[in-house]
Amino acid sequence: MVDGLRAYGLIAVMWMRSTMTYRASFAMTAFGNFVGNSFDFVVILVMFAHVETLGGYTLPEIALLYGAAGTAFGLADLAMGSMDRLGRRVRDGTLDTLLVRPASVLAQVAADRFALRRLGRITQGLLVLGYALLALDIAWTPLKAALVPVMVVSGAAIFASLFVAGAAFQFVAQDAAEVQNSFTYGGNTLLQYPPTLFAKDLVRGVTFVVPLAFVNWLPALYVLGRPYPLDLPRALAFAPPFVAAVCCALAGIAWRAGLRSYRSTGS
Secondary structure (H helix, E strand, O other), X not given: OHHHHHHHHHHHHHHHHHHHOOHHHHHHHHHHHHXXXXXXXXXXXXXHOOOOOEOOEOHHHHHHHXXXXXXXXXXXXHHHHHHHHHHHHHHHOOHHHHHOOOOOHHHHHHHOOOOHHHHHXXXXXXXXXXXXXXXXOOOOOHHHHHHHHHHHHHHHHHHHHHHHHHHHHHHHHOOOHHHHHHHHHHHHHHHOOOHHHOOHHHHHHHHHHOOHHHOOHHHHHHXXXXXXXXXXXXXXXXXXXXXXXXXXXXXXXXXXXXXXXXXXXXX
């Protein structure tokens, strides 16, 4: 693991140095990333121009859900967003070049074309999260205060595990980036809204099958003092670190199985 992290760091630094060679281009793309992601929250603001609550939640409450999910996803996207390119490497055989290098294949794929411009997404999520924390009238306790950063870090780990698991699936499907994106980018969009807007079967699916609810819904509802969907126990608010650890372990198993099944293109 230490060698893999070292390889990841070296590759990421290489791409960052390449990016910063053209500082104006980096600034414009990062700003574009920030603005592009801001439109999601603008849509929510437009909704609240016509209604006072959405699914029973006020604007600051939804901003908390949005900011927590957006920041967590932004961190995972920055670290592991390049995993969706694996399908193309499997299809054209260029993954072979990574296999012969004395470094972790996972680290090489994850750090490939490390995109520093994705900081724009993280910045936008943090700004919305900061607004929510300032606007909400929350009876803060040490547990609630600690749960906010834990929620973001654990959520990032859950999203990162989905990136890895989706990449492992591409060893079989070869080019299934859109299937992976439906759980990563699609999951981020889903979590920007309260669970009361969705059917119970969907809420069950993102709680017990693909545990996206642990990214922000369950811990955030504890912070807000809101009732839990599906009458779940409130103790689950503190489960995200454990869920993230299990997701990472399962994603690691799936990755190793997928890599062992790789047979190149035959060319």
